[in-house]
Amino acid sequence: MxxxxxxxxxxxxxxxxxxxxxxxxxxxxxxxxxxxxxxxxxxxxxxxxxxxxxxxxxxxxxxxxxxxxxxxxxxxxxxxxxxxxxxxxxxxxxxxxxxxxxxxxxxxxxxxxxxxxxxxxxxxxxxxxxxxxxxxxxxxxxxxxxxxxxxxxxxxxxxxxxxxxxxxxxxxxxxxxxxxxxxxxxxxxxxxxxxxxxxxxxxxxxxxxxxxxxxxxxxxxxxxxxxxxxxxxxxxxxxxxxxxVDMPTEQVYAVGPPPAPPKTDFAKVDDIAAVPYLSERGREAYREYLAKLTPRAFAVSPSGAWCWAEEGEDPDTRALATCAKKSKQPCQLYSVDDYVVWRGNSGAEAAGGALGGNGPTANP
Known part of the structure; x- marks a missing residue:
């Protein structure tokens, strides 16, 4: 681009x-x-x-x-x-x-x-x-x-x-x-x-x-x-x-977004109890997140922080960035769209880890 x-x-x-x-x-x-x-x-x-x-x-x-x-x-x-x-x-x-x-x-x-x-x-x-x-x-x-x-x-x-x-x-x-x-x-x-x-x-x-x-x-x-x-x-x-109006319409270049984080078998996306680190308030937030529109992403931190983002550009990046503003521990993506990307505590890089964040939801 x-x-x-x-x-x-x-x-x-x-x-x-x-x-x-x-x-x-x-x-x-x-x-x-x-x-x-x-x-x-x-x-x-x-x-x-x-x-x-x-x-x-x-x-x-x-x-x-x-x-x-x-x-x-x-x-x-x-x-x-x-x-x-x-x-x-x-x-x-x-x-x-x-x-x-x-x-x-x-x-x-x-x-x-x-x-x-x-x-x-x-x-x-x-x-x-x-x-x-x-x-x-x-x-x-x-x-x-x-x-x-x-x-x-x-x-x-x-x-x-x-x-x-x-x-x-x-x-x-x-x-x-x-x-x-x-x-x-x-x-x-x-x-x-x-x-x-x-x-x-x-x-x-x-x-x-x-x-x-x-x-x-x-x-x-x-x-x-x-x-x-x-x-x-x-x-x-x-x-x-x-x-x-005689303007081009045929595709001539291969242009696309970065690849999405890969799906894992950690849990089903709607298994709220499986999401790590969350307090009861965090689990309520994840339940709310499951009703949001795709594209969407949910990030968590060992500190108990969480953040979601929906619609617009790069919700996974926005979820991690908002999370990173308030958490002193690394945040990782748990879910993207309709699937889980979490790889466990050691999978920060593979799951899209970034410096950590905090709990308020991130809307577009």
């Missing part, structure tokens, strides 16, 4: 810097490009972690793309100021799109990027930004992928649903770039009824888009793109769209 983090100049005078994760195949290129745009967590955007969208990035690098994931101004370690236009969703989307346009301009100046073959995707607020960008005819940008796009704002009695519909109507009126929209039935932010209103407003005002509603996904379809299992949902429709 050749992952690296670079800084991209942004803003009216290019004085801001966007912390940007880059993935690319081996070789000099030029490669077609996917730019993925992130959403917004609650609270201070500077406290938001750098996004990688590793599952979507991997799928595209396999197919010969370079991938950029820019953190927009005011997010994570990017400089500049987060642009907040309150309940004016039209202005919010356009403000975020300005940073994406700066990322496009930077990418097109690089000799390892094919400046004429670019697709822009976005999740949640990033999806709104992508569709806002589509009001401009950007040379080289062939298509937009809107995954659960929108922005929720419950502050100051904001009628954000109506404002979102108004924003998409405005973007449809000026639309220059075709788009694919992906929304799930159990999205916690944007209900099917709201999605229908947004889509109707967009295409009713002249926007070029195709909506794919994929039904329920796990506990919340809004996080589908961050799930290891999400590719089964989004890739088929995405490949169809990519072919329509």
């Amino acid at each position: 050749n992952e690296q983090v670079i800084l991209i100049p942004a803003g009216p005078d290019l004085s801001a810097s966007l912390q940007t994760t880059v993935f690319r195949p081996n070789g000099p290129g030029p490669f077609p490009l996917l730019i993925i745009n992130h959403g917004k967590d609650a609270g201070n955007p500077h406290l938001q972690q750098r996004e990688r969208f590793i599952f979507m990035a991997t799928a595209f690098v396999k197919r010969g793309y370079a991938v950029m994931v820019p953190m927009r101004q005011g997010f994570a370690s990017s400089t500049g100021t987060y642009a907040d236009h309150g309940c004016d969703m039209t202005a919010n989307g356009r403000a975020q799109a300005a940073d994406v346009l700066d990322a496009v301009a930077f990418a097109q100046s690089q000799d390892w990027i094919d400046a004429d073959r670019i697709v822009i995707a976005g999740q949640s607020y990033g999806g709104l930004a992508a569709i806002a960008l589509g009001t401009q005819a950007v040379p080289g940008v062939r298509g937009l992928i809107n995954v659960a796009g929108g922005l929720r704002d419950d502050a100051n009695d904001c009628n954000w649903r109506t404002e979102l519909v108004r924003a998409f109507a405005s973007y449809g009126d000026a639309n220059k770039i075709p788009s694919l929209w992906l929304y799930g039935a159990n999205d916690s932010l944007f209900s099917p009824a709201l999605v229908a209103r947004m889509y109707a407003a967009f295409v009713g005002n002249g926007g070029h888009a195709r909506l794919h509603e994929f039904g329920a996904f796990k506990r919340d379809a809004h996080g589908m793109l961050a799930s290891r299992d999400g590719e089964k949902i989004w890739w088929t429709e995405t490949a169809r769209f990519l072919r329509q």
